[in-house]
Amino acid sequence: MTTPSLRKPRxxxxxxxxxxxxxxxxxxxxxxxxxxxxxxxxxEEADLVILNTCAVRRSxxxxxxxxxxxxxxxKKRASHLAVAMTGCMVMNDTTQMQRxxxxxxxxxxxxxxxxxxxxxxxxxxxxxxxxFDPTPIEMGPEALSPALHQLRSHEVMRYxxxxxxxxxxxxxxxxPSRRGRERSRPVGEIVAHVEExxxxxxxxxxxxxxxxxxxxxxxxxxxxxxxxxxxxSLISGLERIRFLTSHPRYIDERLIxxxxxxxxxCEYMHLxxxxxxxxVLRRMGxxxxxxxxxxxxxxxxxxxxxxxxxxxxxVGFCGETDEQFSxxxxxxDRVRFDVVHVAAYSPRPDTPSQRHFADDVPGAVKKERLWxxxxxxxxxxxxxxxxLVGTQQEILVEGREREGSSRxxxxxxxxxxxxxxxxxxxxxxxxxxxxxxxxYVQVVQASARALQGRAILPALVEA
Ligand code: SF4
Numbered sequence: 001m002t003t004p005s006l007r008k009p010r011x012x013x014x015x016x017x018x019x020x021x022x023x024x025x026x027x028x029x030x031x032x033x034x035x036x037x038x039x040x041x042x043x044e045e046a047d048l049v050i051l052n053t054c055a056v057r058r059s060x061x062x063x064x065x066x067x068x069x070x071x072x073x074x075k076k077r078a079s080h081l082a083v084a085m086t087g088c089m090v091m092n093d094t095t096q097m098q099r100x101x102x103x104x105x106x107x108x109x110x111x112x113x114x115x116x117x118x119x120x121x122x123x124x125x126x127x128x129x130x131x132f133d134p135t136p137i138e139m140g141p142e143a144l145s146p147a148l149h150q151l152r153s154h155e156v157m158r159y160x161x162x163x164x165x166x167x168x169x170x171x172x173x174x175x176p177s178r179r180g181r182e183r184s185r186p187v188g189e190i191v192a193h194v195e196e197x198x199x200x201x202x203x204x205x206x207x208x209x210x211x212x213x214x215x216x217x218x219x220x221x222x223x224x225x226x227x228x229x230x231x232x233s234l235i236s237g238l239e240r241i242r243f244l245t246s247h248p249r250y251i252d253e254r255l256i257x258x259x260x261x262x263x264x265x266c267e268y269m270h271l272x273x274x275x276x277x278x279x280v281l282r283r284m285g286x287x288x289x290x291x292x293x294x295x296x297x298x299x300x301x302x303x304x305x306x307x308x309x310x311x312x313x314x315v316g317f318c319g320e321t322d323e324q325f326s327x328x329x330x331x332x333d334r335v336r337f338d339v340v341h342v343a344a345y346s347p348r349p350d351t352p353s354q355r356h357f358a359d360d361v362p363g364a365v366k367k368e369r370l371w372x373x374x375x376x377x378x379x380x381x382x383x384x385x386x387x388l389v390g391t392q393q394e395i396l397v398e399g400r401e402r403e404g405s406s407r408x409x410x411x412x413x414x415x416x417x418x419x420x421x422x423x424x425x426x427x428x429x430x431x432x433x434x435x436x437x438x439x440y441v442q443v444v445q446a447s448a449r450a451l452q453g454r455a456i457l458p459a460l461v462e463a
Contacts (some may be wrong), residue, residue: 009047010040017054023159031113053087072103079127163209171352204240213250226258272312276331308414310339316366318357381448
C-alpha cells in the first residue's frame with residue numbers, strides 16, 4: 001500500500017475566464033497527470049488547489065477572491081492543503097500579491113506548469129512549508145515550456161492556443177500587461193498537437209489567440225492563419241476547425257479565401273467591435289472607425305454568405321454619452337450580429353483608461369445600457385435563428401443534453417448550440433452513444449440562444 005508521504009497530491013483546478021484559460025488549465029491537468037497526480041472529487045479530498053484566474057473585469061477578480069477566502073478557512077483545518085494561483089491576476093512582481101493573498105503557496109505562469117513540481121513532490125502528511133520561493137513570472141517567448149499534448153477526456157471539441165499574448169493597445173485592457181508580447185507556436189508543433197487530439201477522440205478544434213488573425217507574423221517564413229488552416233485541414237479524422245478571437249484590423253483576403261475554400265473551416269467569426277461610436281472607439285484605442293468595421297462585415301458576408309458573426313461590446317466606457325450609446329444600439333441594429341457579448345466597463349489597474357480617464361458613467365446607467373443591449377440582441381438573435389426553422393443543419397454531437405437525458409446536444413457549423421432527439425431506426429436509441437458523430441438535424445424551434453430539433457438515423461449520418 002502507498003504510504004501517505006509517497007502518495008502524489010489529489011488536485012482540483014478552478015478556472016475562471018476565457019477559452020485561453022480553459023486551454024491553459026488542460027495543459028496544467030496534463031502536467032499533473034504525468035506526475036502521477038489524480039483529480040480530487042471535492043475540496044475535502046484535495047491536497048492541491050490551483051486557481052486559474054481572470055483579471056479582465058473586477059467581477060472576475062471578486063469571484064476568485066471569494067474562492068481564496070473559502071480556501072483560507074479550509075486551510076486552517078487542513079494544513080496539508082497547498083494553494084497555487086496562476087492566470088491573468090498574477091503579476092510579474094508577486095511581492096504585493098503574497099501580502100494580499102497569504103493563503104497562496106505558489107504563484108506561477110500558466111505556461112510553465114513545471115513550477116508546480118515543488119508542490120507535487122512534497123510529503124503530504126506534513127503541513128505545506130510556510131515560504132515557497134515563488135517562481136519568477138517570466139513572460140518572454142523563452143518562457144514557453146515544451147507543449148504538453150495529452151488529452152484528458154474524450155471531448156470532441158478542443159481548444160488549441162496558437163498565439164499567446166497581445167501587442168495591441170486597447171486602453172481598457174489588462175491582458176497585454178499580464179500575458180505579455182505576442183508569441184506564435186510553430187506550425188509543426190500545432191499540427192502535431194492537433195493530430196494527437198484527434199487520435200484521442202477530438203473531431204473539432206478551436207484555434208485560440210487574443211488576436212488569432214495575427215498568427216505567425218513573429219515566426220520565420222511568416223506563416224499566416226490561412227496557411228495554418230490549410231495544414232490542419234489535411235489531418236484525417238478532424239471534421240471542423242474554428243478560430244477566435246479575430247481583430248478587425250488583421251482580417252485579410254487570404255483568411256476569407258481559406259474560410260471559403262477549406263470545407264473543414266466553419267462559417268463562423270468572432271469579431272469584437274467594442275463600440276458603435278468613433279469617438280468612443282478612439283478613446284478605447286481601437287484602431288478603426290465604425291464605417292470601416294461595417295464595411296468589413298459586409299465584405300465577409302458577401303464572400304461567405306452563410307457566415308455567422310458574433311461580437312463583444314462594452315457599455316459605460318469613460319465619458320460615454322447617451323448619444324454615443326445610441327450609436328452603439330444603431331450599429332447593432334444595422335449589423336444584426338448572431339451573438340453579442342456585452343460587458344459594463346470596469347476600470348482595471350494600470351491600464352491607460354484607468355490612469356487617464358474618469359470612470360464617470362454611474363453604475364445604474366451602465367446597468368441600464370447593458371440591459372438595453374441585451375434586450376435588443378435578444379430580439380435580433382431570435383429573429384435570425386427563427387429563419388433556420390425548417391432547415392437541416394449539420395451538427396457535431398458533443399454528448400447528451402444532460403447526464404441521463406435521452407436528448408443530445410451539439411453545434412451547427414455556425415456555432416449555434418442545438419438540442420435534439422435522435423430517432424435511430426437501426427439501433428437501440430437509449431444505449432447508442434452518438435458523441436463525435438456528425439448528424440443532420442431538422443430544426444423545429446428557435447430562440448435567441450439555441451435551436452431545438454430532431455435527427456432521423458441512419459439515413460442522415462455523415463460520420
Ligand atoms: S486586442 Fe485589445 S482587448 Fe484584445 S487582448 Fe489585445 S489589448 Fe486587450
